[in-house]
Amino acid sequence: MTPPRRHDDFAAPPPPAAETPCYPFAARARDLKRSEIREFLRHAGRPGMISLAGGLPAAELFDRDGLAAATAMVLRERPAAALQYGMTEGQPRLREALSALLRERGIAAADDGLLVTTGSQQAIDLLARIFIEPGDTVVVERPCYLAAVQAFALAGARLLTLPTDADGACVDRLDDCLGGPPPKFVYLVSTFANPTGATLAHERRLALLRWAVRHRVFVVEDDPYGELRFAGSAVPPLLALAAEVPGAADWCGYLSSLSKTVAPGLRVGWMQLPPAVAEQAGRVKQTLDLHTSSLAQEVAAAYLASGRLPAALVRARARYRDQAEALAAALRCRFGERLQFAMPEGGMFLWARFADGTDTSALLPAALAQSVLYVPGAAFYADAPERATLRLSYAGTPPELADEAAARLARALAAG
Template sequence: MTRGPEGAVVPPPAVPAGRGAVSSVIRESLAYSARENMVSFAGGLPAPELFDADGIRASYDRVLSRAAGRVLQYSTTDGDPDLRTALAERLTGRGLPAEPGSLLVTSGAQQALWLLAGTLLEPGDVVIVENPTYLAALQCFQHAGAKVVAAPTDRHGIVVEALDDLVTRHQPKLLYLVPNFQNPTGHTLPVGRRQELARLAATRGFWIVEDDPYGELSFHRSAPDWIRMDPVAADRVLLVGSLSKVIAPGLRLGWLLAPEPVRDLCVRAKQALDLHTSAVDQAAVADYLANNDLDAHLKRVRAEYLRRCTSLLAGLPDALPAGSTWNVPEGGMFVWARLPAGHDAVALLPHTVEQGVVYVPGAPFFATDADPRTMRLSFTTHEPDVITEGLARMARAFDQIQQPEVNE
């Protein structure tokens, strides 16, 4: 027990759970986004005007009028049975047979990642991630005390040949990846690489956490089959999904499909964490899925996102410095750009903010060897005319940086 100068007991110091935490650059970018008249390419947000607010409101009205006593009461940790049934039917309809009892409903996909990190990892365990990768997943693994090892990527995603060597050297417990329209790069892992990953996990004995919040936002054709669908590694793949990008993120509903031992561990951990995810929100979404055509709604969303993505891509050649490169995503919400040699996206951000446009620098998404020239641009929340204006502002910022005014 430690006492202060006046004899009062001094509380013990907080555990430094944030050690290794990433830069505050992303928080700053999102704060800039809230400024008046700012054109933001920063947040990975669905377009709010595309939410089916009327349909969602009607579902809340129905469940509250029919079963208020049930949906406003405590509920089961596993999740609303009707919602788990609806999710299992959607998975089965996409080619992955699933039983409701294999699913756990979580408070967003982020909680599923947190539960997996907390139940599968011990301090010092190795987790391999794509480099770059989803920022909040890095934070989960760091909080669990895991050693994060970065695997190289190319324009198609993780390089499996390099991964094989990393597995040999580090003996990971877990591989984490976002195979469809990845955040932040927008890349999609080819079928052949998915098959190679499945074989590698099966023969080398590590878990694959397959995080798929964007898979239903494909522009031209269905996303490739989940790695979880490969029978070689079906018992090694933990599939995480979300309703945030397909219905609304404010509902905070995600899910985990996992073999029974892992699912049961996560259920017990979730029970200790929050007892259960909001019962009324689960019931409303189960009703929504039963009474609305989500696929038809997503068809409209995908068409609009494609229109906005096309507008962004068309304007990048004039907005970014000569020699910049970027991907052409097949779906999702992001374009990943790389500035020419000598540029630093973090250092340049204040200059674009002065012109009224903001993006997210790419460096914080790297587990190691951060590339300061990279930037993530989200196209989902603005109409094409606003995107065009934002890119014009970005072009002015870069022009001023490259050609500063000379005071005579």
């Protein structure tokens, strides 16, 4: 007698494994590599991990009370301005506040050259969009800020690299970049560069401006870290020095952000550009996102108007100084001459190199096994990388963890 059929005998057979559809992505998107840093940060939240990888400001430094008060005031007194669509160029109150910041940095801010952006990363993207045709040349530092390299690659640029040393980009090598069509622009992080922490020397800044005028090549100065100086003497931004080089203001743009000084979650950046460049960038921005968040801009404007930023910067500089000194001392103690680095005067990064040629990409799995994370230097090169390099961020590592971080790195090196 046939046994009765069970309920699950009537279940439909499992569907075949789905294949990923072959979408017709554009080549520029299909060929774009993921950010290695973003991939590394997946590990940062692991229990017990000490992360020296991310370029994130210390969350404890966020002025939560000041930002809460600014937000409450805006929603109470300026709800229409904060919650409505706004001008592509930026909210008037924030533009006024940013112009005041620029004047404090020695930059004469022209209203028709100021454009508020969704973080300085959007500023980089906008300049790439308005200047670069596929195959055009852009000059970047070697090594260079990774997300800028990605933005230029997405636009189809051919990247030429400029060597760097302790005084920043070696601008005397710029003529080496003139063998073919002139570059569309030169991009550099002028002060406390990411990843090297170096600052472009005063005389090199003037030489760069003279070169730009002579060859009619635009210079993009990215300055997210300049306010975080905790040692040494400040060097004026390129756009401030442009007054000393006739015609230089026409060939120089300045980018900055509140991400490292107030809070990255605001996503508020800005550019000061020659008016014709600002107008073109504004048109493209209008097409991309209409405008940067009105709410974020109004909160940022209210916070800047509150007068709390200078004290917040004092706290940040003191904290980063202590953390940089603690990490540097721990590394010297654990590695001696085997790990070479220069002590930074500000910013968030310590750039190091193993004198024995240790490949820091190959070392990373051993470091993760020891619960310490860094970024291999290879991630920052637009050309052949120097594999013995690594970027260490002290911004999120309290002084009391510095020795343990160095000890774990030393154990990883011994195990590898």
